[in-house]
Amino acid sequence: MARIGVFVCHCGENIGRTVDCAKVAELCGQVPGVVHSVDYKYMCSDPGQQMVKAAIAEKGLTGVVVAACSPHMHEKTFRRATAGGGLNPFLCEMANVREHCSWIHEDRDAATVKAVDITKTIVEKVKRNVPLSTIRIPVTRRALVIGGGIAGIQAALDIADGGREVILVEKDPSIGGHMSQLSETFPTLDCSQCILTPRMVEVYQHPRIKLYSYSEVESVEGYIGNFKVKIRRKARSIDEDKCNGCGACTKTCPNKKIPSEFDCGLGKRTAIYVPFPQAVPNLPTIDRAKCLLFMNRAKGRPDTCKKCAEACSKEAIDFDQVDRFVTEDVGAIVVATGYQLYTIGKDQAKPNIKGYGEYGYGTIPDVIDGLQFERLASASGPTSGKIQRPSDGKEPKRIVFLQCIGSRDPQKGMDYCSKICCMYVAKHTMLYHHKVHDGQATVFYMDIRAAGKGYDEFSRRAIEEEGARYIRGRVSKMWRDGDVIKIQGFDTLAGEPIEMDADMVVLATAMRPQPGIDSLAQKLSVSYDQHGFINEAHPKLRPVETNTAGVYVAGACQAPRDIPDAVAMASATASKVLGLFANEMLEREPTVARVDESSCAGCFHCERVCAYGAVEHKEIKDRAGNVLRVIAYVNPGVCQGCGTCQATCPSKSVELAGFTDEQIWSEIQALGV
Amino acid sequence: MTELRELARRLLSEGTVNAVLGWEEGPRGARPAFVTTPDGADRLIFDPRCVHDLASYLSPRRPHLKKLGKVAVVLKPCDARAVAGLIRETQIPRENVVLVGVRCGGVLADPESTAPLSETTVADRCRGCPDREAKLADHVVGTAGAGFPGPSRRAQKIEELAAMPVDRRWDFWQAELSKCVRCHACRQVCPLCFCERCMADKSLPRWIESSPHARGNIAWHITRAMHLAGRCVDCGECERVCPEGIPLGLITRKIAQVVSDRYDFRPSDDPAVPAPVGTYRMDDPQEFIL
Structure with a gap:
């Protein structure tokens, strides 16, 4: 016979204001099977918890119902108290009379009746609760980091320094990401490469980091602590073991006019190339779409140019290399795939993103974006740090910066703030001022968002000390007139239209997640928002976890981030990963699905709907070993307890521990409907 | 023939199969x-009276057939869709069965009728059926009209019902479903109702009242219709065997229409075509997600 204890919490006035807690305790005390029913001001306080523990011992309770807040808040507290009282913790349940009752109602009498109903349903459920024990699964204590930008580098280094092995996968030929393209960084104006490249080298030399550059994640199987990751090592056409990075091949390549991705199209590279001098690893890669030999092969013609192979003293060039696949076992995954910049062109990859017709859809040559300006300002850039116009190489004397291009513009499909633009535009005006002393920088802005240590001081400095002219307003039209760019806009502070000529325009375009983020997110079973940014598990309390256990997120693939943010997030993921790896075994909630083997028909609808790949095929054999039936089996280590299989099973052969059909049914029955 | x-x-004589499932007089x-000897093959017939969906016999829950080992089964195009469903849902391995397709130009509404197949005698579900032969079959025989x-x-009736005000439609279905005696013949004959234990027979808890009462009847038929969403092959057997003449096809066809309109899925006789349950597409309608 059940002996249930009911504990009604006032939550100060949170519940007590709207619900007559004493009456709830009194009425619930009359429910058959309830042997103890009390109310108390703060059940979660230490005396409140002591009441639970004491009642278990004194009244010999077989189940505990705490009528208080959401289980998200204090279920753990009371399950621990229940365990402390000597009962299995899973015999304790929360009846949510706060979020589901007192907070949303005003009529005290009606709310009290509802609170009694809610508590009664949970009493009926707890009568059917069975003791459960936590599931323990082994952990592979190696981590995968996807993306070799500053976030991925930081996460990899922190995890490796913490004593665990790291696999770092980078899709481009070199790690470094966008940070390696920047000239200087705000708010200190220190050289980006000078602070980044030591980290890149550290990654390469670290004994516990295995770097797969020019590689991509092909597929991910498994679950927290036990992922199996297949990695595609794209054919570089170079034998990495033989190449000594001398660079002779890149010098002889005849195809020298390919727009360099690293220089954002402002510089040129060869078909066999190292993206930039400090690249890690320092290995050339053949761009097969641009290499004469491969272009000939694609047309079925014989190989003609082999200049790079002839120049190579190590015989490291391998024209016949194919993509290779490696499989790595890891226990945790950090996603740090970073961002790309929005372009204002007419053709957009996503239908909800629109270009800027009013700025000529990006057809004016001296209108560039922020990253291109970084390359112009960078000493290692195509102009060796001289600010020159892409069209004719002249030094622009009138430069105009436009903020919020795409960002905060629902009509263009991006209603979010890209966060970094206010700061880097201020930085750009300073860099320009330092290089072109007689030039005038003008900035069109909506408002200046400079929240961060030293950020506001930095943007004030641009305006007050470095001569930047800030105009609050938007540019409505832009066109080319000879070698001048005509600008038409509106100064909203002066309240008048404004027209001006510019020699060069720099657009602070919106940050967008990398293309292909959606397919990667689907491989990892993590959710993403309408813009494609990876969703964190909780915006405040779990900012670097995702909704898939064991998968973490760092940097600009989660939302627009600046370098300090990305680095802080990366270190946070490392701390999460190292915490996960602290134990050999991992404890999991036992609320997992279980298949009734006698009634499962083996249709495997459950397998199709399972988002976590938890459903396996199990053979039922007779004594002679003949397979009688093939049925579904839920791997408790993988199951997240979402209940989708339970809802889908046509014969109701799947039960979720702690939420069985019988428990749910009795909850409904308790309402007397 | x-x-x-x-x-x-x-x-049968070459020993490819131990039995051939077909129709006889x-x-x-x-x-x-069930023909198990080469001589018995002369019993087999196929004409417009052969309305039954023999795919129902392939369910692994029918042990008398399992004992026969490998069998061949004669299929109309609609029956082949049911076999594809069984393969898709891992109920039968494709290699364990030989499929003999018969070309079909429609069957009679009444299998006991001796009238020739005509515009007036044809089964309603055959009107507008585009399939003349089963693509899934290993062998295809015969000629088709x-x-x-x-x-x-039926399609006209569905439109008529859809145009009704909700309370009148509710009256119509209450009247129809109150006739149900819960014999579960619709379930037993359905080639895709193959569960080891039907959820309607589950007693802890009993989700669906088992007595022939309006409440349980409606719960049963709604559940059955939902379980067949995207799976029903329109073999028409449930409606044919219903002793009370409930127009079950109206329910299954209406659901099929919704699945087809919203998810662009129609039951096919290709087992590799995925079923809508458990298939996620990036462009699935999802306006119901708030």
């Missing part, structure tokens, strides 16, 4: 037949 019998005889029209043009009367 000769072609069918010769094929069955060859399959019975005292009340055509009836399903031209079929009958749609729309079916």
Whole structure:
């Protein structure tokens, strides 16, 4: 016979204001099977918890119902108290009379009746609760980091320094990401490469980091602590073991006019190339779409140019290399795939993103974006740090910066703030001022968002000390007139239209997640928002976890981030990963699905709907070993307890521990409907 | 007919299969037949009276057939869709069964009728059916008529019901479903109702009242319709065997229409075509997610 204890919490006035807690305790005390029913001001306080523990011992309770807040808040507290009282913790349940009752109602009498109903349903459920024990699964204590930008580098280094092995996968030929393209960084104006490249080298030399550059994640199987990751090592056409990075091949390549991705199209590279001098690893890669030999092969013609192979003293060039696949076992995954910049062109990859017709859809040559300006300002850039116009190489004397291009513009499909633009535009005006002393920088802005240590001081400095002219307003039209760019806009502070000529325009375009983020997110079973940014598990309390256990997120693939943010997030993921790896075994909630083997028909609808790949095929054999039936089996280590299989099973052969059909049914029955 | 019998005889005498499932002449029209000897092949017939979906016999929950080992089964195009469903849902391995397709230009509404197949005697579900032969079959025999043009009367009735005000539609279905005696013949004959234990028979808890009462009846038929969403192959057997003449096809067809309109899915006789349950597409309608 059940002996249930009911504990009604006032939550100060949170519940007590709207619900007559004493009456709830009194009425619930009359429910058959309830042997103890009390109310108390703060059940979660230490005396409140002591009441639970004491009642278990004194009244010999077989189940505990705490009528208080959401289980998200204090279920753990009371399950621990229940365990402390000597009962299995899973015999304790929360009846949510706060979020589901007192907070949303005003009529005290009606709310009290509802609170009694809610508590009664949970009493009926707890009568059917069975003791459960936590599931323990082994952990592979190696981590995968996807993306070799500053976030991925930081996460990899922190995890490796913490004593665990790291696999770092980078899709481009070199790690470094966008940070390696920047000239200087705000708010200190220190050289980006000078602070980044030591980290890149550290990654390469670290004994516990295995770097797969020019590689991509092909597929991910498994679950927290036990992922199996297949990695595609794209054919570089170079034998990495033989190449000594001398660079002779890149010098002889005849195809020298390919727009360099690293220089954002402002510089040129060869078909066999190292993206930039400090690249890690320092290995050339053949761009097969641009290499004469491969272009000939694609047309079925014989190989003609082999200049790079002839120049190579190590015989490291391998024209016949194919993509290779490696499989790595890891226990945790950090996603740090970073961002790309929005372009204002007419053709957009996503239908909800629109270009800027009013700025000529990006057809004016001296209108560039922020990253291109970084390359112009960078000493290692195509102009060796001289600010020159892409069209004719002249030094622009009138430069105009436009903020919020795409960002905060629902009509263009991006209603979010890209966060970094206010700061880097201020930085750009300073860099320009330092290089072109007689030039005038003008900035069109909506408002200046400079929240961060030293950020506001930095943007004030641009305006007050470095001569930047800030105009609050938007540019409505832009066109080319000879070698001048005509600008038409509106100064909203002066309240008048404004027209001006510019020699060069720099657009602070919106940050967008990398293309292909959606397919990667689907491989990892993590959710993403309408813009494609990876969703964190909780915006405040779990900012670097995702909704898939064991998968973490760092940097600009989660939302627009600046370098300090990305680095802080990366270190946070490392701390999460190292915490996960602290134990050999991992404890999991036992609320997992279980298949009734006698009634499962083996249709495997459950397998199709399972988002976590938890459903396996199990053979039922007779004594002679003949397979009688093939049925579904839920791997408790993988199951997240979402209940989708339970809802889908046509014969109701799947039960979720702690939420069985019988428990749910009795909850409904308790309402007397 | 000769072609069918010769094929069955060859399959049995060569030992390819231990039994051929087809139709034979019975005292009340055509009836399903199990032929286990080469001589018995002469019993087999196929004509418009052969309405039964023999795929129902392939369910692994029918042990008498399992004992026969490998069998061949004669299929109309609609029946082949049911076999594809069984393969798709891992109920039968494709290699364990030989599929003999018969070309079909429609069947009679009443299998006991001796009337020739015509615009008036054809089964309503055959009106507008585009399939003349099963693509899934290993062998295809016979010749087929031209079929009958749609729309079916049933499609017209569905439109009529959809146009009704909700309370009148509710009255219609209450009246129809209150006739149900819960014999579960619709379930037993359905080729895709293959569960080891039907959820309607589950007693802890009993989700669906088992007595023939309006509440349980409606719960049962709604549940059955939902379980067949995207799976029903329109073999028409449930409606044919219902002793109370409930127009079950209206329910299954309406659901099929919704699945087709919203998820662009129609049951196919290709087992590799995924079923809508458990298939996620990036462009699935999801406006119901708040």
